Amino acid sequence: MTRTVFAVFAELKFRATLIAILAALTGSIGAQSTAPDTFRVRLETTKGAIVIDCVRAWAPHGADRFYELVTSGYYDDSAFFRIRANTWTQFGINGTPKVSMAWRSKTIPDDPFREPNARGTVAFAFAVPNGRSTQVFINLADNRATHDQEPFVPFGRVTQGMDVADALYSEYGEASGSGIRAGKQAPLFEQGNAYLKKNFPRLDYIRTARIVP
Numbered sequence: 001m002t003r004t005v006f007a008v009f010a011e012l013k014f015r016a017t018l019i020a021i022l023a024a025l026t027g028s029i030g031a032q033s034t035a036p037d038t039f040r041v042r043l044e045t046t047k048g049a050i051v052i053d054c055v056r057a058w059a060p061h062g063a064d065r066f067y068e069l070v071t072s073g074y075y076d077d078s079a080f081f082r083i084r085a086n087t088w089t090q091f092g093i094n095g096t097p098k099v100s101m102a103w104r105s106k107t108i109p110d111d112p113f114r115e116p117n118a119r120g121t122v123a124f125a126f127a128v129p130n131g132r133s134t135q136v137f138i139n140l141a142d143n144r145a146t147h148d149q150e151p152f153v154p155f156g157r158v159t160q161g162m163d164v165a166d167a168l169y170s171e172y173g174e175a176s177g178s179g180i181r182a183g184k185q186a187p188l189f190e191q192g193n194a195y196l197k198k199n200f201p202r203l204d205y206i207r208t209a210r211i212v213p
Helices: 005-025 060-071 097-104 162-167 186-191 193-199
Strands: 038-045 048-055 078-084 088-091 121-124 137-139 152-159 204-213
Touching: 038 060, 048 060, 048 162, 060 152, 060 204, 078 193, 097 186, 097 204, 152 162, 186 193
Parallel strands: none
Antiparallel strands: 038 048, 038 204, 048 152, 078 088, 078 204, 088 137, 121 137, 121 152
């Protein structure tokens, strides 16, 4: 009997979830993957495609972690859960609690600040020094005046799809995810996408994140 598209998708999602869990729980902890000098990531979202060109020299630890997360399938089926319109959009909490919790404490060292937070640049969110783990944001505006002072350290730039990033659903603002520093993300880690889809049904999602030529 021919399998349905839904059955195939469910199997692929299960495999990605298993890979993401194993990557976090096995000996790869503390032995982070080394990314290529440059690489390109394509986010297939519910609004269209966003392409991010990453440059390891800008932020080696950040680029390595992003590469590791993408290749493990971590960002698949994850929400753009926190958006401040015309300022930034944030993602990076996996929709499956076992996956997000496995990676939550797997932090990376801080990178020296090199590239400014211009519109389209991509950086890790963080709350404390050496505390970056999985959450990433796209600068929807030129945020150099505020973000360079923290500093948030860009590791890449959106080269295609800024119109898609601008169009992501933003009306929930801080209510659907708040920030790492606000300490209000527990429901996202404990309940995952089930919580978001029940309480914030209009959020946009990353369907898949893949390394592309």
